[in-house]
């Protein structure tokens with residue numbers, strides 16, 4: 141049992157934080173939002189040069205060879221700096237599909253470009269009627285000789301409008317809810333019969349709804365094994381959720397610190413409002429939630445690479461639940477404790493709050509994660525104890 | 536970072552499990568698992584078994600009969616003990632006054648008391664609270680006046696857990712009323728068999744006798760029973776509060792109770808289906824289970840900082856608050872799980888010799904009582920409001 145970071149990990153964390161502190165600011169974020177800019181090419185290039193975009197990829201693929209913990213460190217930093225970059229979409233989601241599913245020759249083409257920042261990928265998986273069912277794929281890929289024709293709709297494709305390519309999940313067999321029969325395809329953004337509309341999420345991330353109206357792709361665009369993409373998608377989504385938990389912890393950390401500072405400086409009734417016990421206790425409860433969420437983000441980061449799939453899924457669902465719930469609490473209290481200032485767009489508090497709210501919703505909010513968690517099978521280790529037998533006694 | 540147990544830690548867990556399997560009497564663990572009433576002899580029985588093995592005072596230095604285990608090992612030990620249904624170790628000697636004597640006591644006190652704590656010869660109780668001094672403990676009034684080589688103690692303590700069984704009491708008493716109220720307090724070890732001491736039971740809401748009032752009327756206490764300096768008792772009291780941080784969260788016992796809860800909720804039927812399949816109930820169980828998973832990791836973070844000789848981070852301060860909230864939630868869920876069968880009040884059925892009939896399933900009888908009794912957890916040991924005050928001031932600097 142070891143919670144300490146290695147020297148390399150500490151360096152990674154420090155260098156990302158230092159870079160973002162120097163090259164990105166809250167004012168820039170607000171300007172990007174006003175200009176409807178999905179990302180900053182300059183910042184992305186900077187992250188690439190720092191090696192951050194290669195963090196989760198293996199050294200053979202030209203990456204840094206990091207695991208869940210390294211991704212966590214990057215995501216925490218991206219979160220507390222309120223960046224808008226497509227790290228989740230390109231590196232964790234689409235990049236994850238490529239790194240864990242694609243053939244070597246595909247990796248050779250794609251990964252170096254992801255890592256050097258010259259190619260943006262987006263993951264087109266969610267569908268209009270799926271709600272939080274991550275296994276729901278209705279988009280069809282019908283065979284046409286050697287080729288496939290893709291037909292269907294994808295929604296909430298994060299950073300889709302800046303993507304050069306999409307990784308699209310589509311059904312090559314079975315019905316929308318089936319675990320089998322899903323295949324991943326690489327689809328060029330400039331493909332014919334591919335349409336869409338771009339919109340912002342409430343916190344500013346830009347997303348795309350995609351219409352695939354008979355998009356023709358060749359057999360070389362298939363990622364991984366035909367019909368068998370679901371386990372791969374699950375793995376990648378678990379990593380994405382663990383990454384989001386880390387981002388949320390980075391945000392909650394910043395938000396809690398900001399709020400405690402505000403309690404010490406804002407004066408009312410002739411004293412700092414932090415003197416009021418009602419507010420002190422709220423600040424402590426925020427800390428309780430934050431530390432509990434941090435524990436789960438750590439656990440998730442350390443288990444996403446685990447070969448025990450059921451344990452991995454259980455831990456990730458629990459972590460996503462905990463951070464979602466904690467995020468709501470910490471965010472709501474941060475606004476409340478800032479009073480009217482918390483309501484303004486001018487202060488980063490509202491931006492943090494909205495991002496936390498979005499993180500909760502992405503890939504299933506706390507309530508849906510609880511359901512997922514509760515209906516999962518426990519792996520052997522946790523179900524070791526034998527309960528006493530029940531015996532009815534008749535009177 | 537590696538949140539898996541190391542080979543050594545896993546081997547240690549195996550060794551602990553093996554020992555407990557071989558030595559924890561079945562009738563004793565059954566009582567614990569089924570929430571039966573435990574008597575002094577039950578606690579002492581298990582403590583003697585552990586003492587013989589040398590595993591009783593896990594947190595003490597080896598030279599005083601401790602184990603020398605790391606905080607992670609202690610966590611594992613607690614986890615295994617709780618899972619197997621071992622009675623909890625009475626904290627007053629082992630986790631409270633023992634470490635205080637080790638840190639502040641004289642050689643004579645160490646020789647006199649530590650071995651008797653280990654052998655369970657002395658049962659200790661804690662004499663801090665008074666009718667007028669609860670959260671504001673430093674306002675306490677029980678007086679100790681020095682007369683030659685004795686203190687004469689007069690006053691009243693209250694809420695003394697298991698004081699009815701106690702041979703010794705560690706007390707905070709006022710030895711001076713000058714200066715700051717914290718500065719006139721001393722830490723005294725009082726023989727409960729001394730003349731002038733009266734112990735009266737307080738029956739708590741579930742109907743049990745767990746706590747007591749203690750009256751002191753001209754009780755003579757030898758001066759050599761003073762721990763630390765006169766008027767410096769507050770230092771001992773504060774030291775005691777900071778000791779054994781991870782134990783306070785009760786993670787191991789809560790894991791056991793969660794397991795039991797799921798067992799009950801699988802047996803109980805509603806609308807022809809196990810209660811565990813009811814989405815609302817299942818949701819509440821999932822929530823507390825996730826909270827507990829998180830708290831376990833939080834505890835391990837604290838334990839590993841301790842093992843590595845690092846100062847505890849802010850996470851250490853949340854253990855009591857979150858741990859007790861979870862304990863209470865579990866007792867509430869268990870009571871809710873049996874529905875109307877929470878209602879019958881059958882205190883006889885909580886005893887171990889009960890062979891009479893149950894109303895409803897046998898596991899139902901003690902559940903409401905436990906729910907009532909566990910309201911104490913957010914009150915004692917520094918109420919959760921006081922914990923929040925302390926964190927706000929000491930950790931957040933408010």
Ligand SMILES: Cc1cc2nc3c(=O)[nH]c(=O)nc-3n(C[C@H](O)[C@H](O)[C@H](O)COP(=O)(O)OP(=O)(O)OC[C@H]3O[C@@H](n4cnc5c(N)ncnc54)[C@H](O)[C@@H]3O)c2cc1C
Nearest residue numbers: 661662663664669670694695696911914915916918920921
């Ligand atoms: C079952 C049980 C066993 C116990 N065992 C022992 C024992 O063995 N030895 C011993 O010495 N004591 C023991 N205690 C006593 C326990 O430590 C006290 O009950 C506790 O310190 C609270 O004091 P009080 O009961 O006087 O409540 P009060 O201090 O009167 O508190 C009443 C309420 O006011 C709140 N409150 C008080 N001050 C503040 C503040 N500044 N800010 C916000 N809220 C505040 C409290 O949180 C509580 O909710 C036990 C108590 C119980 C219930």
